[in-house]
Structures are given as C-alpha cells and as structure tokens.
Amino acid sequence: MAIQDSSFFEMKEDNINKASKALKAMGHPLRLKILCVIGEQELPVMEIVKQVGTTQSNISQHIDILREKDIITSRREGSKILCKVRDHNILVLMNAMQQTFCPVKQ
Template sequence: MEEVNPLAIKEENIEKASKALKAMGHPLRLKILCVLGDSELPVMDIVSKVGTTQSNISQHIDILREKEIITSRREGSKILCRVRDPQILNLLEAMQGPVNQIV
C-alpha cells in the first residue's frame, strides 16, 4: 500500500497557497488576519486592535482583498472585512503552534 504524504498539495492549490503566503508575509497583514480570525469586523475595529492608522490598515486590506485572502462588504457607513477561506485560518493556527509540532 502506497504511503500518503500529508504535505502533498494538489497542483491547483499550490498557486493559491503561494499567493496567500506572499500576501501574509508582511507583519501588519499577518496581524490583520489574526485580528479577524473567523469573525467579520469593521475596518475601524481592526485599526484599534492592530494599532496603526486607518489609512495604513486600508492599504493592507486592499492588498489582502486583491490577493483574495479577505472579502469585504459595506453595511451603512461601515466596511466589514472577513477572511475569505477557512483554510487560511487553519494555516494561521498551524503557524502559531509550537515549532516541534510543525516539524
């Protein structure tokens, strides 16, 4: 019986994973994703939790949206953001685990 490699990724997911990792490579964008988690938050809540300017957060949200990492919608005067794909949350969770569990 052939042994299955748990790290084997389907070819179609490699490009998606690479694009996500590049977008998440900036510390501020990674922090935005961690703040969002599995919730949907208004931009101003993200600003207060991350601790930088609204303009700076908006620029990074635009990059994450462009890379299809997050999605946003308008509700009245608020822009609400959320992580688009639950697999991104799984990746964030794995990255925060102890190194010896990853290796």
Template sequence: MENLDANVFEMKEENINKASKALKAMGHPLRLKILCVIGEKELPVMDIVKQVGTTQSNISQHIDILREKEIITSRREGSKILCKVRDHNILQLMGVMQETFCPASES
C-alpha cells in the first residue's frame, strides 16, 4: 500500500455521503438479501417475499428504506409492485462484495 498515491482515496464530500448512505442501507442483513434476490432483475414484491422467506409486511418495510435511500425504485403494474436496483454502481458493489465474502470454492 505504500506505493499508492496519497490522492487515490480522496473523494468529494457529496460522493462520501452517497456512499455512506448506500452502505448504511445495505448493511442490514435482510436488505442485503433483498438486493441479492433482485440483482439485475425487476421483481414483484411477492416474488421477493417468497425468495427471502419472511413476511410481506417485513419486506415492504425494508423495501421502503431501500427506496428512501435511493437504492431501489419501484413501480406499480396492475396489482403488483415491481422493484429493481436503481443504480448499476450498486450492482457492481454487490459483485465485489460477493467476490470478497462469497468466493467460489476452489476444486
């Protein structure tokens, strides 16, 4: 790490706040699981409920937090609420977290 330029980790205050807000929202295990289930897809809330394995009320509360923090967006289609990850950068971050914390087992 000693060869790294001192400016590599400098960030604009606005970007630091955005990153902090995203990480805080993603820091809850259930919200992270919701994001993993959604991935690059757009899913109805009931599909998320089935895959995550908790109540619709609980999922809805966490989806509201993720929406508030601008991590996901949702839209109504008939009687369904469809959710998707708002920003491709979040998906990239999740990919890095997966590589870091869930490495493929070596054969």
C-alpha cells in the first residue's frame, strides 16, 4: 500500500488513544494468539484453551485483559463462557497484520 501524503497519519486524539489501547492489549503474544483463534467466531473458553495450548487460568487472565480493553466480549451460556471479538475493526487490523507478517507464499 502506497502512502499518498502525510495526512494519512492524521487522527483525532480519541482515535489515537483507542488505537494505542487496542495495540497495547494485542501486543502480548498470547493475547494475539487468543484473538487469532477466536477470529470471527464465538468460542467457549475451553476451546480457546485447547487451541492455544496453555492453562485455563492463564487464558482467563488474558481474556480478562482483552475484555477490560474492550477488545473482546463474553457471555455465559449454561456452564460455558463464550468469547468473541467485540469490534469488527479489530478483525480488519488482524487481517492487515496477517498480510504484513504472515504473507501467503505463491
């Protein structure tokens, strides 16, 4: 993507704060992996634990951070806690990161 002019980077203060908060929350490798596992789905915590490959306690701590930063939302359904990405823009950002850092080789 070519940058046309310096106005590309002009953002309102609220938007800069929101972006910084999201990037900080996503900056931890385990939290980024959690977001990659969830993607566009709504998943139970135990499925996230299974796919990420660490303890339920560890995943829950990181899910709490992502929830506090308004990155994901969760709800209870019976005995399960279901998690999903709150804002579609986070998925757009993750897609851009995937294209940048994990390009598909042709």
